Amino acid sequence: MSSDNTISLVPPAGPLIGSVTLPGSKSITNRALLLAALADGQSRLTGALKSDDTMHMAEALRRMGVGIEEPDDTTYMVTGTGGLTVPDGPLFLGNAGTAMRFLTAVSVLAHGTVVLTGDAYMQTRPIQALVDALAHAGVTITATNGSPPVRIEGAGRLDVKRFEIDGQLSSQFVSALLMLAACGEEPIEVRLTGNEIGARGYIDITLACMRAFGAEAVQVAKQTWRVSPGGYTAGDIVIEPDASAATYLWAMEALTSGHIALGNQALTQPDAAAYPLIRSFPQMPRSINGSQMQDAVPTLAVLAAFNEWPVRFTGVANLRVKECDRLQALHAGLNAISPGLATLENDDLIIDARPQLAGTRVGTLVETHGDHRMAMSFALAGLRVGGVLIRDPGCVAKTFPGYWDTLVSLGVELV
Incomplete structure (x- = not known):
């Protein structure tokens, strides 16, 4: 050099x-970390990625009450309690897009104020569409000029019937809502507006990860899924x-x-x-x-x-x-x-x-x-x-x- x-x-x-x-796959690692955190019990993630993005996700989840140990360079042991607690201050997520989008959604499960922020690049990345989708469903949430920082007033529970979002904008927005929907009080539909789905393959990865942790999501129309309540079940997963x-x-x-x-x-x-x-x-x-x-x-x-x-x-x-x-x-x-x-x-x-x-x-x-x-x-x-x-x-x-x-x-x- x-x-x-x-x-x-x-x-x-x-x-x-x-x-x-x-x-290991960043996309699968961060999904698996989140779903294991939302499960009640201990999950073992092997073949996982250890990088800046996954570090930000793991550290944020730790600060929200999740037990996460790292016995070796490719393994996480995640102990969840079936929910999340309010962190002791803003969560800094660097420029980790998956962590920002996914945590924006699931922070509604904490009972109190959650603030998510990131570095200078993150604070220019759009998130308003996800904020709007959550707000229209009754969540109290705001973003700064359509980008992080994001402030969520979590209700500690999820009592909605439907989320709607434009599927062209980001598959991560769609994935965030799908993963959150399994934590509802009743079945929740996630419906995509618009005619196209950006990076559909990543939505398929999300659905596969949800199934691996015991959640049920059924596609009931071309751009609509119905996600059953019940949350997630702890388990072991090998990450490709x-x-x-x-x-x-x-x-x-x-x-x-x-x-x-x-x-x-x-x-x-x-x-x-x-x-x-x-x-x-x-x-x-x-x-x-x-x-x-x-x-x-x-x-x-x-x-x-x-x-x-x-x-x-x-x-x-x-x-x-x-x-x-x-x-x-x-x-x-x-x-x-x-x-x-x-x-x-x-x-x-x-x-x-x-x-x-x-x-x-x-x-x-x-x-x-x-x-x-x-x-x-x-x-x-x-x-x-x-x-x-x-x-x-x-x-x-x-x-x-x-x-x-x-x-x-x-x-x-x-x-």
Whole structure:
């Protein structure tokens, strides 16, 4: 590393070959932590992710009366009492979107005032749609200018019949309401307005996690679920590896003609759909709809820079409201590497493939905006192009703390 705040890769001379143990899924870990916390009894979560995001979730739950122990690097022992207590002060959640959205909903189960806040990035991320959905159902809740901090006046119980929310805005909003609904006094319907569901695969993950902890949710219409009351039952769950993390390793294979063994466990998360697209490199499709695998789009976009022909990414407007405006960050970073490499047309991202960049050297600093996916994705460019300097490499701790060590283990030199 050239400094504590930047990192650059030396493009490897040959293929990357090795074996890597992926971190656990962030999406499943944070759902499982929450549902185990809401159950009465002890649950064991194995294969879990230990990262900034899951640390924020676990610490917040501890402060709300949940017993959480960590006997090893991939296990949580969670002891819940079937409810949550009011914390002794505001809960700081960093930039952990799942923790913020999920806790915003379930904080209504505490009896008293709960304040959720986060870092500067979090305080620009939209949450008003979830706040409105809860408010319309009778919850006393406010947000600051449509973003965190969020203040919830919890009633200690949930006595509503229906939640309604636009399913296009964020699957995390929908998941938050579904998980809360199982804690109701009577059956609760969760109904999605609008014509589309953003990242439907993550809602499926939520429903699977709910079933694993004993809750029943039945789809009664195209965009409506009826969730039975009764809460959650403690149990043991094995968390699968993180598919979003896997996309970086798959891309490393593609860019270097390498072979990186990741184990044979099947991945059910939406970003696993990126695998055949990455395997098609350097002849990726000319158009890719990223709406159902949004966290894989930065990986695919950087890979597309070295494709044989241009690639247009559609259905990616929601990338603007992630940890940063990822469309703008990808546009700026790719054009810093080679002017004109990326173009934005409204919310479509077009990559003007330039395989001739491979083997060249640039002297450019890529701003990550503290976004782990920007750092990990632009590291991929550094496998083909020298002199790509990445700002704030430590931000990968959000979901993949061992990312840079993984690259070193595969033979990549970091400077």
